[in-house]
Amino acid sequence: MSGVVTLPTFGRRRAEEPGEPRAAAASPPPTAAPPEAIAELRAQCLARLEPAAVSALPPDRLRPEVERLLSDIATERRLQLNAREQRALAGELVADMLGLGPLETLLEDDAIADIMVNGPHRVFIERGGKVTLSDVRFRDSAHLTAICQRIAAAVGRRVDESSPMVDARLKDGSRVNIVLPPLALDGPCLSIRKFGKKSIDFARLIGYGALSEPVAQVLQIAARSRLNIVISGGTGSGKTTLMNAMSRLIDHGERIVTVEDAAELQLQQPHVVRLETRPPSLEGKGEVTQRDLVRNALRMRPDRIIIGEVRGAEAFDMLQAMNTGHDGSMSTIHANTARDALTRIENMVQMGNMGLPAAAIRTQIVGAVDLIVQVERQRDGGRRIIQVTEICGMEGDVVIMNDVFRLETTGERPDGRLAGHYVASRARPGFAERLAYFNLVEPWMAALAAASSAG
Numbered sequence: 001m002s003g004v005v006t007l008p009t010f011g012r013r014r015a016e017e018p019g020e021p022r023a024a025a026a027s028p029p030p031t032a033a034p035p036e037a038i039a040e041l042r043a044q045c046l047a048r049l050e051p052a053a054v055s056a057l058p059p060d061r062l063r064p065e066v067e068r069l070l071s072d073i074a075t076e077r078r079l080q081l082n083a084r085e086q087r088a089l090a091g092e093l094v095a096d097m098l099g100l101g102p103l104e105t106l107l108e109d110d111a112i113a114d115i116m117v118n119g120p121h122r123v124f125i126e127r128g129g130k131v132t133l134s135d136v137r138f139r140d141s142a143h144l145t146a147i148c149q150r151i152a153a154a155v156g157r158r159v160d161e162s163s164p165m166v167d168a169r170l171k172d173g174s175r176v177n178i179v180l181p182p183l184a185l186d187g188p189c190l191s192i193r194k195f196g197k198k199s200i201d202f203a204r205l206i207g208y209g210a211l212s213e214p215v216a217q218v219l220q221i222a223a224r225s226r227l228n229i230v231i232s233g234g235t236g237s238g239k240t241t242l243m244n245a246m247s248r249l250i251d252h253g254e255r256i257v258t259v260e261d262a263a264e265l266q267l268q269q270p271h272v273v274r275l276e277t278r279p280p281s282l283e284g285k286g287e288v289t290q291r292d293l294v295r296n297a298l299r300m301r302p303d304r305i306i307i308g309e310v311r312g313a314e315a316f317d318m319l320q321a322m323n324t325g326h327d328g329s330m331s332t333i334h335a336n337t338a339r340d341a342l343t344r345i346e347n348m349v350q351m352g353n354m355g356l357p358a359a360a361i362r363t364q365i366v367g368a369v370d371l372i373v374q375v376e377r378q379r380d381g382g383r384r385i386i387q388v389t390e391i392c393g394m395e396g397d398v399v400i401m402n403d404v405f406r407l408e409t410t411g412e413r414p415d416g417r418l419a420g421h422y423v424a425s426r427a428r429p430g431f432a433e434r435l436a437y438f439n440l441v442e443p444w445m446a447a448l449a450a451a452s453s454a455g
Contacts, residue, residue: 008082019083054165063073070089071449082104090092092409093221096274097305098099100170101138101147102137103115103117103192104137106196107170107172107192108175110197111127112127112194112211112237113129114131114191114193114194114236115192116131116189116192117144117188117189117190118186118187119187119188120137121137121138123136123137123138128381128421129380129381134175138224140241141187145152145180147383148178148188148190151170154168155169155172157279159180160180161180163186164179164182164183165180167261168262168304169263169264170281172194173195173264173266174192174194175193175195176190176192176193176262177391178190179189180289186401193236195264195266199248199268200244200245201245204245205241205242205245208383209382209417210242210375210382210383210384210385212451214228214419214424214450214451215385215422215445215447216449218248218388218405218444218447219388221440221444221447223249224440225431225435226327226328226433226434227327227370227434228328228329228330228369228371229246229315229329229331229369229370230330230331230369230373231330231332231372232332232337232338232341232375233330233374233376234332234335234376235334236374237377238375239263239332241263242267242373242385243265243306243330243332247269247306250267252269252270252271253271254269255270255271255301255304256273256302256305256306257275257297257300257302257305258272258273258275258305258308259275259297259306259308260274260275260276260277260307260309261277261311262310266308267303273297273372277289277292289314290307290311290312291313291317291352293309294317294318294442297319298320298324303328304326304328304329305321306329307329307330307331308331308332309330309332309333310331310345310348312332312351312352313346313348313353313354314352315349315352316348316349316352316353317370318331318368319345319365319369323330331452333345335374337387338372338374338387338389338403339401342399346370348363349364354378358397359403362397363394363400366391366399368436369391370431371388371389371390371404372389372391372392372401373385373388373389380412380418382417384406387403387407388404389401389402389403389404390403391431402427402429403423403425404424404425404429405422405423405425406447407420407421407423408420408423408424410422422451424452425448426445426448426452429444
């Protein structure tokens with residue numbers, strides 16, 4: 001035996017014609033391949049691949065087969081490809097066939113939090129809170145559009161000229177928003193909010209500088225004593241990350257129902273029911289809104305209802321849930337301050353209940369919400385809790401609020417990071433009876449005292 005192993009036929013090879021002379025052993029050296037020839041080589045390789053064979057092989061086995069096929073085609077067409085170029089082209093083809101093309105390298109980088117594609121030739125990334133232009137490029141708009149359609153199809157959605165906007169998610173739970181022409185004037189736009197592979201808890205958030213130990217203790221007590229909490233902040237400020245960290249403290253014996261537009265929450269409890277909205281079909285039928293899901297969640301015997309983000313008339317149903325025995329419910333909202341969060345909730349309730357007076361809405365808010373946690377992405381790129389605010393009650397038509405913690409920025413460190421400390425209020429909280437019910441009054445006051453001494 002010669003010891004040569006024959007690989008199974010993988011591509012559709014061009015059959016040799018009878019009598020066709022084989023290539024001479026000593027042929028002239030091939031010339032360097034221009035970009036047009038590389039494009040033709042890519043097209044020829046894709047044309048010879050068997051779709052059934054491609055789908056049956058994992059990426060680690062498909063890549064060497066594609067490299068072998070590229071080498072054969074390059075030899076036939078007398079194109080010069082060194083080993084590095086051949087590996088790079090094979091990796092690109094495998095990513096296009098089984099993954100998300102040029103985005104695969106960015107998705108594998110755990111340091112990247114956001115990927116923003118503005119057309120085929122401008123891909124921005126956020127790393128460490130800073131946005132920069134990456135060197136990743138798509139071949140053209142058609143290439144980027146094909147990737148967008150593959151993402152949408154994976155979750156049963158459709159995106160094309162007739163339906164040019166879609167919210168979707170990747171296999172790892174990362175959130176995706178897609179906008180195609182004619183709405184996007186400079187080519188398809190793709191935004192990916194990545195999910196970290198490592199689970200986030202309060203210890204990790206303290207290490208990142210997002211909060212201090214006393215603030216973490218207060219939030220842990222709030223979660224264990226089943227306070228109703230609204231997490232407020234701007235886009236990319238870390239609202240969902242903080243909610244995931246707080247949800248780890250929920251007792252495993254509780255039944256949790258989550259309601260989201262695009263599923264992002266990563267709860268660790270065994271008894272979790274996850275609900276996700278559905279957009280209307282092309283005929284305008286079949287839409288299921290967050291409000292529909294929140295109403296249905298009330299009939300599912302939940303101990304807690306967690307709404308990924310309140311952005312419309314479902315705010316009224318959220319308040320109803322918090323006021324009807326579902327203590328410990330949580331939600332997020334887009335707002336710049338804790339006071340603005342109350343105003344936004346009031347406005348969203350009025351969107352769905354036009355005849356409800358403002359005083360009645362504020363009374364419901366005061367009765368439902370216990371704490372508002374304000375998070376912010378600051379100018380150094382850090383995401384920090386800047387306020388933990390208690391809803392105390394009403395004085396006339398004004399909602400009375402008390403900042404349990406407030407972050408005061410004192411300057412800038414040599415490394416460019418902001419320096420600051422938390423100012424704590426030693427006032428007795430309005431939900432002291434709830435804390436006493438769970439035997440958590442002393443830990444709460446001890447955390448406030450520790451923050452005051454640290455400041």
